[in-house]
Amino acid sequence: MIWKKKQAESLDKDLIAKYKLSPIQAKLFAIRGINTDQQLDFWLNDDESKLADPFLMHDMKKTVNRINQAIDKGEKITVYGDYDADGITATSIMVETLSILGADVDFFIPNRFDDGYGPSLERYQELVNNGTKLIITVDNGVTGIEEVNYAKKCGVDTIVTDHHIFQDEIPDAYAIVHCNYPNQDYPFDDYCGAGVAYTICRALMTDNMSELLDLAMIGTIGDMVKVSGEGHIIVKRGLEILNNTQRPGLRALIKNAGLELGSIDASDVGFAICPRINAVGRLADANLAVNLLLCDDEEEAEKLASIVEKLNDKRKQLTQEIFEICEKQIQQYGWQSKKTLVLYDHNFHEGVLGLVTNKIAEKYHKPTIILTEADNGELKGSGRSVVGFNLFNALIKLKGTVLTKFGGHEFACGLSLKKDSLVKLRNCFESSFQPVATSELVKMYDDELNLNDLTLDTYRQMVKVGPFGTDNPEPVFSITNPHISKLIKIGQNKNHIKMCVSNFSNELDLIGFDRSYLDTNILPYVHMIMVTLGINKWNNKAKLQGIISDFIFAAPPSLTSVRIVDLRNENYIMGFADRYLLFDKNSIEIANNIDNISSDKIILAADYMQNNESVVFLDTPTSKEQFDRVLNNDFNKIYLRFLIDPYPISKLPDRELFESIFNYIVNHPNLSLSDYKLVATYLGINYDCIKFVLRVFWELNWIDYDVKNELIKAITSPKVTKITDSKYFQAISQRLTFTDMLKNMSSDSLLKYIKDHNSNL
Missing domain, CATH: 3.10.310.30 (Diaminopimelate Epimerase; Chain A, domain 1)
Known part of the structure; x- marks a missing residue:
């Protein structure tokens, strides 16, 4: 991974003065290409009154006329939504508006487990049978070819409103309202389902419908669509509406999330509100969430919000439990x-x-x-x-x-x-x-963070360049050569870190999620920390903090004269060496999959011809002779890691395991190697270990392998031999012994051994 600093021409001084921009605001606007009077005026001042004419969207006039016709005739309208935060808010927007207009309106949210995603023919049939005369889809519908055709044959019109990618065939609907319909005149093409629903409601009501912006904003953040263009207005104004919302359901949800009205930002919506709404559809019937958002009774809202909170707690618990089981499978x-x-x-x-x-x-x-x-x-x-x-x-x-x-x-x-x-x-x-090749993966950061000038007011200034999200990413700052103190592991499983960076006059607390690999041995190698900024609210006090995006490592100045560095006890690869040497070609694929290593830095030790480079011994040499040959090279610095074992097993199976597998072969003849992958899971044994045992059995002539049909069976009367008679067993045993020696030898002994074999070191 490579980080590069974003570059941009400075903002015009007259524009900075006109809009009273602070240095950090001017810098961030310039980086984002918001550098003209018109662009700055839009970003800082435009509101929902400046949104495009909703009738520019495809089939909008037909849609409005058909809905009004249904209302006038008293026809039953059903809004067909979806079970995520976008679908739930889109449904709420449409139902609320149609109710205001006096429509006979109902809604249907698919059940994730019974109905799956999107249109369901069975559910369309139920809607037709229960008297629905007009179906309005929100946040779905473009794939409903069969369903829309069925409704049409039954005399029921369908208005499809969606934002998902069109497939090869488009539904034969009465009308299709889509933010990205081909060749339409509407200027913004990346609304979520709630944004499209809000646009229809603007057209229906011939009004800006500002009171719906909180719901449209939640759907926008939840579905990670653009927060630039009209998405910027939706989110900016939606946050303002949300922070003053009178919706009992949202107020109860916000209270349970530990948020405070008046200080909710886009991050709070993305990490606290949307997950709670999504939790309902993940674990239960998403109708509950729609009822919560539409609820106008405070007591009922509190009851529903309490149920949502319990579902969210269960969601977090299930997520952690399954995550831990998955990790055990990977290790096992x-x-x-x-x-x-x-x-x-x-x-x-x-x-x-x-x-x-x-x-x-x-x-x-x-x-x-x-x-x-x-x-x-x-x-x-x-x-x-x-x-x-x-x-x-x-x-x-x-x-x-x-x-x-x-x-x-x-x-x-x-x-x-x-x-x-x-x-x-x-x-x-x-x-x-x-x-x-990880060398091709480049991330961009905005600027170096000046700790001297860093205050809560700095953050408040930065927020005005937001709201941040898709197409307007949250600013990332670098902290170079940081002075780090107070490193502690936090969280129930101690998988997060908290630390402090400081200079002579100021300090900043940092939080790193899933960064448990960082410890005091690695701290000296931290050259830069990439962070985003946020507010930590605790006991009614607000404090600025940084969220760690990444670490960039380099050799610390204190190690300039040190030629051999023992990092065998560290599992994390820091990725700053000139070259990563592998002793076994089978380790190449594994090394290529390590996140922090560029593939062009990986080379077999036998092919290494360079001089005066810093190198990492990434895997374990297979023999003393191989190790000694490599030590003859002219290295500037050696980092000892030995992380990858180039063997099928990490330790020799015991006698009981050999017996268990042989008995299984006897009792289950004519299984293939692929079958033994399933057997590995059944027996709770690593598949590579089973392959090792099978190879030993084959060499000792205890099993027969039908090459043509790839089938394995035990030989009826095998020759009496010992497992240790296998040449393959002996070779792997010797390699494992040497590996264990290298991994467990004291640091002083190993460094002396290397120096004895390379006078340059």
């Missing part, structure tokens, strides 16, 4: 060395799989799929990717063969498959992965 089966992860347990709760998948992918830096078992016996779940790997392209080719259902985009997906296709999915997913 040795999947840390895999390029991809496919994790499964029939007890996993479907509603939180997307959250867990995201956490696992972020922690292990691997494309990840997590599956559970559905009521119909199929496996279903979620996938998340990493930068540089297109998840959609890797899996779409499996639809109809390995996968029964699949949908998604580059970084996220949902999928289903038959249970007996799990091994094939793992194999196909693993073989599809092509690592991207």
Whole structure:
């Protein structure tokens, strides 16, 4: 990962004076290309009255006329929503407006577990049978070809309002209102479902409908659409409305979240309000959330909000429990060395799989799929990717063969498959992965943070360049050569850190989530810290704090004269060395998948021809002779890591394990190597360990391997030999012994050994 500082021409001094911009505001506006009088005036002063004419959106006039016709005739209207924060707020916006107009309106939110995502023919049939004459979809509908056709044949009109990508076929709806409809005149193309619903309501009411902006804003932040252009107005004004909201449901929700009206920002909405609304659809019936938002009775609102809070607590608990189970699976089966992860347990709760998948992918830096078992016996779940790997392209080719259902985009997906296709999915997913060179991955930061001038007022000035989100990212600042103190591990599992950076006159507390790898041994190597700024509110006091985005490491000046550095006890790769040497070619794929190492810095030790570089011994040499040969090179500095073991196993199996596997082969003849992947899970044994044992058995002529059919069976009367007679067993045993010696040798002894073999060091 490479961080580069954003560059931009300074803002015109007259504009700075006209809009009374502070230095940090002027800098951030310039970086974001908001550098003209018109752009600054829009950003700082425009409100909902400046939104485009809603009738510029495709089919808006038809939509308004049909809704008014339904109201005049007393026809029943059903709003068909979705179970996430966007779908719930879009439904609430539409129902509230139609109720004001006197419509006979009802709403339907699909159940995640019974109905799945999007239109359902069975539910459309129910709506038609219960007397609905007009269906209005919000935050869904563009995929409802069959459903819309059914309604039309029954004399029921459907108005599709959506923002998702059009498929090859477009529904034959009465009207389609879509923020990104091809060739329409509406100037903004990235509304969420709630934003489209709000636009329709502006048209229906011929009014700005400011009172709906709090809901439209929640949907916008929850669905991570643009907060630039008209999205900026929606979020900026929506936050103002929310901080003065009189909605009993939102007030109760805000109170339970520990937020205070008057000081809620976009981050609070994204990390406190949206997750609570989403928790309802993840674990229960999302109708509850709509009822909460539409509730006008304070006592009822408090009851509903209390239920939502309990669901959110359960959501967090389930997420952590499944996350821990997934981590145990990864450790138990040795999947840390895999390029991809496919994790499964029939007890996993479907509603939180997307959250867990995201956490696992972020922690292990691997494309990840997590599956559970559905009521119909199929496996279903979620996938998340990493930068540089297109998840959609890797899996779409499996639809109809390995996968029964699949949908998604580059970084996220949902999928289903038959249970007996799990091994094939793992194999196909693993073989599809092509690592991207991390040297190509570049992130941008805004500026160096000046601790001398850093105050709460600095943050308040910065906030006026927001609200921040998609297409207007939160500012990231660097702190170079920080003086760090007070490092502590926090959180229930001690997986987060809290630290303080300071200079002679000021200090700033920093929080780092999932940064438990940082310890006092690594602190001297911290060259830069990338942070975003926020407010920590505690006991009615507000204090500025930084949220750690990343660390950049470098060799500290104190180690300039030190030529050999022993970091064998650290698991984290800091990524600043000139070269990473591998003793075994089988370690290359694993090294390429380490997040902080550029692939162009990885080389086999046998091929290394450079001089005077800082190098890392990343894996373990397979023999003393190999190690000694490499030590003859002219190195400037050596970092000893030995993190990757280039062997199929980390320790030799005991006698009982050999007996257990052999008995299994006897009792289960003619299984393939692929079958033994399932056997590994069943027996609770690492698959690589099983392969090692099978290879030993094959060498000792205890098993027969049918190469043509790839089948394994035990030989009836094998020759009586010892496991230790296997040449393969002996070779691995010797390598493991040498590895253990290198890993456990005292630092002084190892450094002396290296110096004895390289006079330059």
